[in-house]
Amino acid sequence: MRRIKISRFANASLFFILTFSQIIIVSWISISQIELENSIKIFGFFISINPFANFQFTALLVLLTAGLQIFLLALLVNIVFSNKNMIQIYPEPLYGPAHAPEETPLVEKTIELVTRISKKANIKVNKVFIFRKAVPNAFSLDLFPLPFLRRPYIVLNTNVLEILSDNEIEAVISHELAHIKNGDSLFRLVLSIPRLYINLVYLFIYLQIITGFLNVLFDTLDLALAVERAIFFVLAYAILSVVTKITVRFLYSANHQAEYLGDYFAANLIDSDVLINSLIHLGQRSEAMQVLSKEIEWLYSLRANSGL
Known part of the structure; x- marks a missing residue:
């Protein structure tokens, strides 16, 4: 049973590490439709990396997301x-x-x-x-x-x-x-808070990419650029889906081990x-x-x- 407790702690720790790594990465990366200073063009989008440029904004969003989740949980319980x-x-x-x-x-x-x-x-x-x-x-x-x-x-x-x-x-x-x-109860709540933030950020990224794709498809009628941005969306979705599945697997394992301990x-x-x-x-x-x-x-x- 000691092994299950250690394994549960390890799974929860790995979940936190992977989740907060994703939070740091998405707060560093900016996706733009126009060229910015020190940006790199990848499949029709300009990607720039600015470490800690949005740190305060990211921290505020995490806190707001946590507050929103606690409020929704309290509403659901009520x-x-x-x-x-x-x-x-x-x-x-x-x-x-x-x-x-x-x-x-x-x-x-x-x-x-x-x-x-x-x-x-x-x-x-x-x-x-x-x-x-x-x-x-x-x-x-x-x-x-x-x-x-x-x-x-x-x-x-x-x-x-x-x-x-x-x-x-x-x-x-x-x-x-x-x-x-x-x-x-607290264990599951704490684990779920950063996951909600990541899901919202990924949704925002998808909307950015889709907006960029629709702009070149219907405004500029640049089919070649539209294809590039479509490829970018497919690649981004595939990568983020794989990372999400790997991360969530550790969360599920930690929850299952909580049931075993019970x-x-x-x-x-x-x-x-x-x-x-x-x-x-x-x-x-x-x-x-x-x-x-x-x-x-x-x-x-x-x-x-x-x-x-």
Whole structure:
């Protein structure tokens, strides 16, 4: 398990190194349709390299992007937890939707299981929610894993509570407690911030190239230059796509290893066989729901085509 922790750290570090290398490179390079001082013409565009010329602007954009992403995340969290089917069961909410009377046995069992396992793991959980949804899922949220600031939540879909035994539910809860213990919510947020900035910058580069291509194609009617710029676009897209795939692969690996660590923690806290059974049941249920969803869509399409 120590090897997985080291590997996760290495993957996250490589992701950061590659991502910030891309940020530095794109902040140094300028693409222009006209010749600039010390620029080099490559397939119809003039490329100039000015180290640190746009450093302050780049730093400002990174901070603005981070702020935008945090704002959107906060908005998304607010929307999710404002859903009428998202019911806070612990502690009892002072206002907002409450569970239905027929859900009382399920709610009491869930509170008892979360309380017992969190005490066993010595991890405090501030709030517990159930989400009325037929898809088997569970997640935790703890964006500020710092003393006096952390407010970890655990959310369990009602489907999970209905199809699993108590021991298997404990395994799922233990897995989510591991994410809280390891600070995975903040970990994923920090990893995603520079990636969003890079994606926006690459989109801007593509728009610059496409604009340059359309200008010579429709304004100057220079077909030879248009072909050059089209080749430049294809090459730029191919290179950036390869770099992006390599970079994101390290991100995916780090996230997968976070799941492995969660499973390992749950297996030690509960029992490995119970954990395996819960994963099998959730996998079977999820696959069945996906198949059922596709069949329903297919039946609706038949109905629409037949005019019924």
